[in-house]
Amino acid sequence: MRTRNTKAIIAYLIGVACLVSSALASAESVRYTADILPILKRSCQGCHNPADPAAGLAVTTHAELSKGGASGPAFVAGNPDESLLIRLISGDKPAMPKFAKPLTPEEVDLFRAWITEGAQDDAPSTQNDPINAVQPPVYTVPPVISALAYSPDGKTLAVSGFREVLLHQSDGSGLIARLVGEAHRIESITFSTDGAVVCAVGGTPAQFGEAQLWNAQTHGLIRAIRSTYDNLYGVSLSADGKYLAFGCGDKTARVVSTEDGSEVLKFDNHSDWVFGTQFSQDGSHVVTGSRDGALKLVNVSSGQFIDDINASNKGFGGINAIARHPKTDQVLSAGIDRVPRLYRIFRETTRDIGNTDFNLVREFEPQSGSVNAVCFNADGSRVAIGAANGETRIYNVSDGSLVASMQGDDVCVFALAFHPDGTRLAVGGFDGKTRLFDANTGQLILAFVSVPIGIQ
Ligand code: HEC
Structure with a gap:
């Protein structure tokens, strides 16, 4: 996809x-x-x-x-x-x-x-573009879900739609708000640490990429930041909320200021699309994961490329998703080769000529399909891994043991989010349904279509 x-x-x-x-x-x-x-x-x-x-x-x-x-x-x-x-x-x-x-x-x-x-005003007439906050998109079929995120207080679940982010009650009991913007696709969503801002990136393919900052309370757009001519992916925020990073279809990763939208870093050391970004805990560095298979470390203020974190990435295939451990400087990456790998972000052993994977902390068992989405729970004790064949698995980080496996009607999984209390996992994918699973047993609690169908 x-x-x-x-x-x-x-x-x-x-x-x-x-x-x-x-x-x-x-x-x-x-x-x-x-x-x-x-x-x-x-x-x-x-x-x-x-x-x-x-x-x-x-x-x-x-x-x-x-x-x-x-x-x-x-x-x-x-x-x-x-x-x-x-x-x-x-x-x-x-x-x-x-x-x-x-x-x-x-x-x-x-x-x-x-x-x-x-x-x-040479802007295209808004009459030709009837979609806005007052007249939100009308759906005849549910759109593919490419992004999910819980608010830090666990009350809200943000779900991607067509041209909008939908805010749902986190138990699936109802729609709270529709954040309608101009970008056709929303590829990735995250909340600021204090829950005040919903951050989404996406774009209109072959036209523009866009990062959107929304006020989580008033639901107003704080700022839209355009970048490149295509979709943006893999959004992450620095812990202090000052910087926003995303990957781009032009093989770059970029960091922008959330305060004025200015570009702070353009990193162009990858040879293919960048699908994931993650800040180090102190925000000084950003990790990028790309379809070229590499996981790279960059210094934000100097823009300097520091390291290939997964030194021996030859043959791994493309990386589709990365997630940072919430409490340590470790990052989980996974993609085409089906094997999720946990790495130390900062090298403790110097490289050798054999490019030994010294930063590797743990390799998880191969998944049943290529991996599209990964996430940690809030305390970092577990990871969830979602695959293209529709299976999602939860593992213990400490020993790599399997906790639960869940299957959502053979539907390709694109998005995952752990509820902050760790009891539930939200899974989204190709059929446009958000599925809430019990994160301990893997049992399905609820499946709901995230957008209103056929009504305005
Ligand atoms: C950091 C916040 C901030 C930024 C950035 C900012 N403004 Fe303002 N602007 C204000 C505030 C606050 C006022 C009210 C007057 C004051 O406090 O100086 C204002 C007043 C104005 C007014 C007068 C509005 C009225 O009817 O009284 C205009 C015009 C204006 N700004 C234009 C701009 C333009 C153009 C830019 C960008 C080049 C800009 N502002 C950037 C905060 C800002």
Whole structure:
């Protein structure tokens, strides 16, 4: 399910390159979607978003920006000198963006030019895109579940849908909220340690990748961060919540600031798609797992590649999923070769010429299918491993012994999450049902379709 057609992507890119060059040749004017909106998203939307708009001003859409905030419209089309926005972003000590580096003179010029030219909105009409928070997606069949996450207090289970993250009561008794965004696919979800933020990554294939930060209480979008031209995978948050890491289809892994969306790290040492990222406990390093089979260690602040954690990965096949032990610097990786492996993140023994797998802590028994999802329980005593043939197994980490095995109607498993109290395991996959299993016995407690079918 993860295989992508590289040729199609390359053909698409060549197409885009041609379109871009012809657009440049034909029109020099400043465009709202290409020039203005990315700056607003990066530098302003963190404080000026519909969920919690500073001074009543949201800048997420053209309509909100022209409506303005407490002091009225943010701009006067055709007249930059009369525009509040221009006044606030220019001068010696610009008032906006508040508490941050001023925009560059080039960026300020873009705003001036755009307003001078009439401050047009070239965004595709929302009438052509009828899906939003008020009119959420309507389903005729359940979408494949590619991501699941429990809130740290155990009350909420976040489930991926088409263009949305669905927040369910964790016992499956009802839908709490639908977080509807622009990305068609949601590939990975995590909560911040304090449970205040729901973090999701995904994208619209061959168009854009997107990381979304949602307020878990008000359900408003805090920030959407676009990156690359394709889906993002394997989201992780640093323990202090300041950094967000994800893997990309362009063979990179990236780290961005959750505060302003700026890119802190672009790691391009893999030779294939990156499906997983995990921060070390102190957030100083990030581990990346890729379809190229390698598990790599990177220093976040310097961007330096430190180590191949699984030194002898030749012949392992692609890594589909990784998870960090909640209490130690160990990471579990698994994928095509069906064998989950637990590694120390930081090397204690120097490499030898034979590339011995010195960081390996434990190898678990081979699974009955290639592995798509792995997760730890909250105290790190157990791991769950979900396979493409629909079987999920739970093991004791200390000795690798099997605790329970569960089968969900032969449905390919894509997503797993342990309830924080460790008693339940949520499993999601191809048939769009969320299954809740007893994590000690492996018995099915409940299976439910995570989206409303046929109703709005
Ligand atoms: C860290 C939070 C923060 C960021 C980032 C930020 N603002 Fe503001 N903005 C505020 C606050 C708070 C106010 C209210 C006035 C004040 O406290 O200075 C405000 C006021 C404004 C106003 C006046 C709204 C009104 O109607 O009174 C405009 C316009 C504005 N900001 C534009 C921007 C733009 C453009 C950016 C990005 C380049 C930006 N802001 C970034 C916090 C922020």
